[in-house]
Amino acid sequence: MSSVTIPIRTLPHGNDLELPAYATAGAAGMDLRAAVSDSLRLLPGGRALVPTGLALALPDGYEGQIRPRSGLALRGGVTVLNAPGTIDSDFRGEIEIILTNHGRETYEIIRGQRIAQLVIAPVTHAEWKRVAELPASARGGGGFGSTGA
Numbered sequence: 001m002s003s004v005t006i007p008i009r010t011l012p013h014g015n016d017l018e019l020p021a022y023a024t025a026g027a028a029g030m031d032l033r034a035a036v037s038d039s040l041r042l043l044p045g046g047r048a049l050v051p052t053g054l055a056l057a058l059p060d061g062y063e064g065q066i067r068p069r070s071g072l073a074l075r076g077g078v079t080v081l082n083a084p085g086t087i088d089s090d091f092r093g094e095i096e097i098i099l100t101n102h103g104r105e106t107y108e109i110i111r112g113q114r115i116a117q118l119v120i121a122p123v124t125h126a127e128w129k130r131v132a133e134l135p136a137s138a139r140g141g142g143g144f145g146s147t148g149a
Contacts, residue, residue, distance in 0.1 A: 004120060007057040011094060013037065014053015017111075020118050029067055029117030032097065040109040047081055047100040050115055058089040058120070065119040066097060072115065077103025080116050089123070 008019060013035050020030035034040070035053030042048055058064055064087030068079040081098040097116045101107050109115060139146065 004059060004062065006059070006120070009055045009057075011035070011053045011055060013051065017053055020054070029065075029119045031069070031114040032066070032095065032116045032118050034097075034109050034111060034113045034115045036109060036111050039111070042078060042099060042101040042107045042109060044077075044101055044104055044106065047098060048109075050097045050099050050109060052095045052097065052115075054095050055092055056087065056095065057092060058087060060089050061123055062089055063087060063121055063123045064095075065121055066095075067117045067119060069114060069117055076105075076107040077101055078107050078109075084119075087118075 017033045032052050035051045066085035073079045078101050081100040
């Protein structure tokens, strides 16, 4: 695995929370925590913007991907609404997580709870080349369901 050093700023409402960390040596994502002052009740079908109390300075050529936590999704039906969310390398504001409750019960989010994962990934910028015809492929123009069930 490669490594990159990322400047991180803890905002006043997140000073007492743990920094994002990998739960295991093989984990791809670091857990992000809720920097809510009071518990937040997420109603079934509801959504909320949950602060983390953190701001980053990602290096050029990298992005932060915000992904759901599988346990939160399984046990509470709570997930990241725009998964994966993207943090661009030039963004310097607070990382906030859009959570939604797909479950049948109200879900309570408490201060310091792990609410999402942050994956740091390299970014490739594409250049377009306009052509009259695309190269052939086995699939061709087959759309949804064209490769089977």
